[in-house]
Amino acid sequence: MNTLNTFMFVAFPYVAMITFVIGTAIRYRQTGFKVSSLSSQFLEGKKLFWGVMPFHIGLLIVLGGHLLAFLVPAAILAWNGQPVRLIILEVTAVTFGMSILVGLVGLLHRRLTNERIKAVTTRMDIAIELLLLAQVVLGCWVALGFRWGSSWFAADLSPYLWSLFKLSPETAAVFALPVVIKLHIFGAFLILFMVPFTRLVHIFVAPLHYISRPYQQVMWNWNKDRIRDPKTPWSPTRPKNN
Amino acid sequence: MRRNTATLLTLPVGAVALAIAIGGLLLPRAAAAQDGEKLFKTTCAACHSIGGGRLVGPDLQGVTERRTKEWLHQFIPASQKMVKDGDPTAVELFAEYNNIPMPDQPLTAVQVDAILGYVQASGAPPAADGGGGEAAPEPTPAPVEPPATPEQIQLGQDLFTGETRLAHGGPSCISCHDVTNDAIIGGGILARELTTVFGRLGGNGVRAILGSPPFPVMQAAYEDRSLEEAEVVALVSFLEQVSSEQSNHLPRDTGLKLAASGAVGTVLLLLLYSLIWGNRKRGSVNQAIYDRQVDSI
Numbered sequence: 001m002n003t004l005n006t007f008m009f010v011a012f013p014y015v016a017m018i019t020f021v022i023g024t025a026i027r028y029r030q031t032g033f034k035v036s037s038l039s040s041q042f043l044e045g046k047k048l049f050w051g052v053m054p055f056h057i058g059l060l061i062v063l064g065g066h067l068l069a070f071l072v073p074a075a076i077l078a079w080n081g082q083p084v085r086l087i088i089l090e091v092t093a094v095t096f097g098m099s100i101l102v103g104l105v106g107l108l109h110r111r112l113t114n115e116r117i118k119a120v121t122t123r124m125d126i127a128i129e130l131l132l133l134a135q136v137v138l139g140c141w142v143a144l145g146f147r148w149g150s151s152w153f154a155a156d157l158s159p160y161l162w163s164l165f166k167l168s169p170e171t172a173a174v175f176a177l178p179v180v181i182k183l184h185i186f187g188a189f190l191i192l193f194m195v196p197f198t199r200l201v202h203i204f205v206a207p208l209h210y211i212s213r214p215y216q217q218v219m220w221n222w223n224k225d226r227i228r229d230p231k232t233p234w235s236p237t238r239p240k241n242n
Numbered sequence: 243m244r245r246n247t248a249t250l251l252t253l254p255v256g257a258v259a260l261a262i263a264i265g266g267l268l269l270p271r272a273a274a275a276q277d278g279e280k281l282f283k284t285t286c287a288a289c290h291s292i293g294g295g296r297l298v299g300p301d302l303q304g305v306t307e308r309r310t311k312e313w314l315h316q317f318i319p320a321s322q323k324m325v326k327d328g329d330p331t332a333v334e335l336f337a338e339y340n341n342i343p344m345p346d347q348p349l350t351a352v353q354v355d356a357i358l359g360y361v362q363a364s365g366a367p368p369a370a371d372g373g374g375g376e377a378a379p380e381p382t383p384a385p386v387e388p389p390a391t392p393e394q395i396q397l398g399q400d401l402f403t404g405e406t407r408l409a410h411g412g413p414s415c416i417s418c419h420d421v422t423n424d425a426i427i428g429g430g431i432l433a434r435e436l437t438t439v440f441g442r443l444g445g446n447g448v449r450a451i452l453g454s455p456p457f458p459v460m461q462a463a464y465e466d467r468s469l470e471e472a473e474v475v476a477l478v479s480f481l482e483q484v485s486s487e488q489s490n491h492l493p494r495d496t497g498l499k500l501a502a503s504g505a506v507g508t509v510l511l512l513l514l515y516s517l518i519w520g521n522r523k524r525g526s527v528n529q530a531i532y533d534r535q536v537d538s539i
Binding site: 002045046049050053054057058074077078080081082083086087090091092094095096097098099102140143144145146147148149151152154155156159160170172173175176177178230 | 412459463465503507522529
């Protein structure tokens with residue numbers, strides 16, 4: 001048991017972090033243009049919207065919350081000092097957590113049922129999506145079944161994570177946590193480990209410059225109204241071959 | 243491409259090797275903490291004394307004579323398992339101490355030996371009752387304390403919920419513990435429910451646990467952030483009041499409310515997204531061209 005714990009919370013985190021950093025660098029150097037998630041918006045757009053928006057916005061907020069509790073645990077504990085603020089924080093976290101779940105289930109359904117999407121899906125895409133799904137379900141379970149996670153994360157897990165970075169792991173608390181929380185922690189490192197081998201590398205190439213990019217003006221050199229009329233043939237002679 | 247994949251796949255192997263190397267550097271640290279006295283104070287002293295009478299659990303003076311070494315090595319890391327397996331001594335002890343389970347201690351055999359060595363060394367000559375009985379020494383009389391003032395109870399409540407921060411910055415009790423009391427919001431459920439803790443463990447037991455938590459998760463949370471004496475007294479008086487007033491309060495369904503708020507919040511979020519991106523381009527970019535072609539056949 002202790003050996004398994006040591007593997008899950010001491011050895012594997014280091015394996016995951018090293019693989020994440022070096023692997024991503026190698027992948028970018030060797031196949032730079034494939035560091036992407038291969039957009040499928042051209043193939044299917046409606047379901048994509050209802051999956052991608054709740055998923056990504058929720059993920060940015062929930063992951064940001066975990067990161068804050070790791071970086072500034074004292075500030076989170078201070079914020080949670082007022083019961084009202086604690087409830088606001090937890091309800092917000094659960095809301096965005098559930099929106100991730102809704103979005104991810106929608107995306108998985110789309111990927112498994114839409115013929116066009118199926119044609120561009122690899123086995124690794126499915127694998128990583130199932131891994132993420134397990135992680136999100138565990139996360140919601142932890143939030144609801146072992147509340148108030150924001151406080152005890154700051155008190156117990158932040159010191160553990162810092163101790164990993166200081167190369168002197170303090171694991172007594174993590175070893176004693178309920179198995180659901182342990183799986184959620186291990187899942188996080190497993191996802192980190194998988195980043196260089198999957199479409200998750202796209203986090204490094206998010207097109208952030210699009211946000212501040214000036215509008216592109218498109219000019220058409222023909223009469224759009226005529227072209228849009230389905231009765232209008234594309235050329236004076238109607239095409240015969242379709 | 244094949245070469246690239248191969249390079250990528252060799253990476254985990256390298257990473258494992260590196261991690262093992264790091265692990266090798268770290269391992270000697272684990273063996274360092276074998277100081278029996280220090281271990282006893284951090285792990286056992288909350289519930290056990292050596293010759294000071296029973297606290298939450300038995301007085302450990304002479305325990306190494308009363309029990310065999312094998313029994314102790316089995317009991318300390320997994321006492322509840324022994325109770326469930328029907329070990330007669332374990333079952334008897336469990337009943338005698340009000341069915342309060344001893345938390346499993348994640349100690350190595352070497353650490354257990356260090357603690358037992360300390361217990362043996364610091365206990366005066368073993369109790370003269372010939373062994374067997376647990377009730378040997380008279381409990382030290384608890385100091386007579388003045389009853390808690392309303393201010394103390396209020397301070398205890400504020401410390402419990404976090405409205406008054408603990409002086410050394412530790413997390414408030416509500417992070418992990420719940421009590422049935424209408425005056426405060428529903429507490430955490432990572433750790434034990436504390437409504438009846440005062441009745442079960444008594445003031446001394448609660449004070450001992452707050453002074454030096456024997457549970458690893460609680461220990462880590464309050465490492466370098468231990469509670470002050472006045473805080474412990476206030477919290478104990480609050481828990482005493484909670485315990486005595488429990489019949490006036492109804493249990494709450496905080497978990498259900500949290501889940502429901504999350505579900506409602508998710509629906510509201512989806513509505514918000516549809517408002518913000520209501521006039522987005524639906525369908526793919528070439529949808530219009532595709533439709534036009536189909537129509538013009």
